[in-house]
Structures are given as C-alpha cells and as structure tokens.
Amino acid sequence: MEKKINDNDVLLDCRNVWKIFGARAPAAVKAVSERGLSKKQVLQDFDCVVGVADASLQLRRGEIFCVMGLSGSGKSTLVRLFNRLIEPSLGTITVKGREISALKPAELREMRANTIGMVFQSVALLPYRTVLENAAFGLEVRGIAREQRNEIALAALGKVGLSDWTARYPSELSGGMQQRVGLARALAADPEIILMDEPFSALDPLIRRQLQDEFRQLTKSLGKSSVFITHDLDEAIRIGDRIAIMKDGVIVQVGTAEEIVTRPADDYVADFVAGISRIHLVKAHSVMKPVAEFRAAHPNCDVDALLRTTPDADIGELIDLTMQSDRDAVAVVHDGKVVGVVTARGLLRGVAGSPAEARAAA
Numbered sequence: 001m002e003k004k005i006n007d008n009d010v011l012l013d014c015r016n017v018w019k020i021f022g023a024r025a026p027a028a029v030k031a032v033s034e035r036g037l038s039k040k041q042v043l044q045d046f047d048c049v050v051g052v053a054d055a056s057l058q059l060r061r062g063e064i065f066c067v068m069g070l071s072g073s074g075k076s077t078l079v080r081l082f083n084r085l086i087e088p089s090l091g092t093i094t095v096k097g098r099e100i101s102a103l104k105p106a107e108l109r110e111m112r113a114n115t116i117g118m119v120f121q122s123v124a125l126l127p128y129r130t131v132l133e134n135a136a137f138g139l140e141v142r143g144i145a146r147e148q149r150n151e152i153a154l155a156a157l158g159k160v161g162l163s164d165w166t167a168r169y170p171s172e173l174s175g176g177m178q179q180r181v182g183l184a185r186a187l188a189a190d191p192e193i194i195l196m197d198e199p200f201s202a203l204d205p206l207i208r209r210q211l212q213d214e215f216r217q218l219t220k221s222l223g224k225s226s227v228f229i230t231h232d233l234d235e236a237i238r239i240g241d242r243i244a245i246m247k248d249g250v251i252v253q254v255g256t257a258e259e260i261v262t263r264p265a266d267d268y269v270a271d272f273v274a275g276i277s278r279i280h281l282v283k284a285h286s287v288m289k290p291v292a293e294f295r296a297a298h299p300n301c302d303v304d305a306l307l308r309t310t311p312d313a314d315i316g317e318l319i320d321l322t323m324q325s326d327r328d329a330v331a332v333v334h335d336g337k338v339v340g341v342v343t344a345r346g347l348l349r350g351v352a353g354s355p356a357e358a359r360a361a362a
C-alpha cells in the first residue's frame with residue numbers, strides 16, 4: 001500500500017536558487033541579484049554559464065519528485081546542490097528544516113550519510129569487491145563493523161531482488177543488476193531522501209520499465225522520498241508524483257503528470273507533452289461537466305439513471321463505461337452525490353485536446 005504524501009510536510013525546500021559557473025561568477029551573481037539579469041545577458045556580459053536560474057521546489061515526505069529536462073537544462077546541477085556537492089551562487093536550500101549552507105563539515109558528512117543518499121547513472125561499483133561488499137561500502141566508510149554492515153547490506157540486496165547474487169562480482173552482473181546494487185548501497189544507509197541522477201538511462205527499454213516500477217514500489221513501501229532526474233518524459237510520468245520541467249536552467253512548470261499534460265504552462269511544455277497519451281493520465285474530474293450545467297443543457301436526461309464512476313476514473317475506464325451504456329454519458333459520483341457528467345463527445349475532446357474544451361463539449 002502506498003503511504004500518503006503529506007502536502008505540509010516538506011523535507012527539502014529549495015528557494016530561489018541560482019548556480020552560475022565561470023571565472024567572473026561572483027560579479028555575475030551580484031548583477032543578477034541587483035539587476036535581475038537573464039541567462040543570456042549573464043553569458044554576454046560576464047562570460048558565465050547559468051546552470052540553474054531562480055529555481056524553487058519543495059520535496060514532500062513520501063513523494064517521488066521528478067526533475068525532467070533536455071540535456072544541459074540544469075537537472076544535475078540542481079540536484080547536486082541538494083546535498084552540497086556544489087554550492088549555490090544565490091538562494092537557500094533547507095533539508096528537514098536546516099539550511100544546508102550553514103552545516104559544518106562533520107554535519108554535512110552526517111547528512112550525506114544518514115539523510116540524503118544518491119544513485120548516479122553509472123554506479124561505479126568496485127570491481128574487485130563482491131556484490132555484498134559493494135552494497136555495504138557506504139557503511140564500511142562510516143566505520144560500521146563487518147558483521148553488522150553485511151547484515152544491513154544483505155537486507156538491502158533482498159529488497160532489490162539480489163539475494164542470490166551477493167557473492168558475485170560486478171562484472172558478472174547485467175547493467176540493470178548493477179543499478180540495483182547501486183540502489184541497495186543507497187538503501188543500506190536508510191536515508192530519508194534518495195537523489196537519483198538518471199539511474200536507468202543506459203538500460204534497455206524493457207529492463208528500464210521494470211526497474212522504474214520496482215523503484216516506485218520500493219520507495220513507496222519503504223516510505224522514502226526521492227528526487228529523480230530524467231530526460232525522459234515517459235519515465236517522469238511513470239515514476240513521479242510530481243514533475244518539474246526544466247529549460248535553460250529555469251523550472252518552467254511543476255505539477256502532477258495530469259496537470260502538466262492537460263494544462264501546460266507554455267508552448268515549450270505543450271510541445272513536450274503533445275505526443276503523450278492522455279488515456280491513463282486525464283481523469284474524470286478534468287473532463288466532466290458540472291452536474292447543474294449538464295442538467296440545464298440536457299433537461300430530458302435523467303442523470304440518476306446513468307452508469308456511475310468516481311472523479312479519478314481515467315479516460316480508458318470512462319471509454320469502457322461509455323461503451324457499456326446506451327446513453328453515451330457517465331455520471332461522476334463523489335461522496336454519494338452526482339457531481340458531474342462525462343459525455344462521449346467530451347471524452348473524445350479529452351483524449352485529443354484540452355479538458356476545458358472537453359467540459360464545454362459535454
């Protein structure tokens with residue numbers, strides 16, 4: 001069972017963060033904070049690259065938050081700021097209520113060891129160590145005794161389905177299995193937050209989808225929270241509770257997959273989501289006509305005689321129901337009351353176009 005995400009329980013809070021690279025970065029930062037220069041102007045005037053520009057996001061407890069964007073959009077830079085692998089040029093990052101720029105070296109080590117784990121695209125396993133030793137490596141670095149660390153690593157390997165491979169060496173494992181060892185290594189430290197930097201991008205599509213589903217299930221069952229970087233929108237939709245879309249260092253939109261697909265913030269996002277199937281993303285509540293409006297437009301239709309569904313039924317389910325019905329319309333029921341009606345015409349609009357058009361068509 002998936003644990004509920006608490007909207008008010010923010011684990012990681014990133015506010016107005018900038019990261020500017022280059023020899024004249026301090027001068028560029030000053031100009032940005034005083035004059036609000038754009039990324040282009042910073043490059044022109046200071047020969048500095050803006051990696052991340054004025055980014056704000058909040059990771060909630062229990063949430064998988066995907067950061068999605070094309071190559072060079074700033075995803076890795078943003079996420080590396082979250083565990084202070086790099087320092088922000090401007091802005092604040094707070095983890096569990098503590099501003100991380102204020103942490104002393106020992107506190108930072110402690111945070112990386114216990115609170116924020118990270119899994120990279122290439123997991124860099126140690127070739128002459130067994131799978132078990134690799135999974136236990138983080139614990140070994142922290143000085144945990146062999147017996148105890150092996151016990152913890154064994155449990156973590158069990159969670160990722162590698163119990164039978166503990167005595168093998170990385171070269172004997174497939175790419176997908178190596179990624180699992182990387183995940184087990186991160187899980188062994190039992191962090192609350194796991195940062196994932198394109199962990200599955202080098203894998204075959206089939207293995208990749210399997211790992212995506214396993215990762216989501218595991219994260220939810222263990223009650224972890226995760227920031228997951230990907231350049232693949234399908235992956236973000238499959239894994240993420242919420243998605244941030246980045247372009248040129250800027251977060252252009254944050255929302256659920258349904259929000260992003262049905263209400264893209266600008267033309268860039270609209271182009272991105274144009275090819276995404278709406279069948280499982282768009283829900284009845286987005287395409288239904290409110291019941292009072294429907295009754296006014298269709299006074300002869302007995303709404304209470306229609307087949308019924310819930311507000312979170314997806315378009316696929318709505319199509320099935322509509323086909324079973326002889327009325328070409330389905331009633332949406334919440335708390336025992338009909339709150340809206342989805343018509344066949346509205347459904348078609350929902351598949352093809354915007355929900356607003358779908359509601360108008362209903």
Ligand SMILES: Nc1ncnc2c1ncn2[C@@H]1O[C@H](COP(=O)(O)OP(=O)(O)OP(=O)(O)O)[C@@H](O)[C@H]1O
Pocket residue numbers: 021022049050051052069070071072073074075076077078231
């Ligand atoms: N250490 C650095 N020095 C200078 N510029 C950098 C540095 N790291 C990143 N950048 C620049 O910052 C921008 C964002 O890079 P980043 O690696 O964060 O993008 P990304 O979205 O993760 O890309 P990819 O998917 O290819 O990994 C790019 O223009 C990049 O050239």
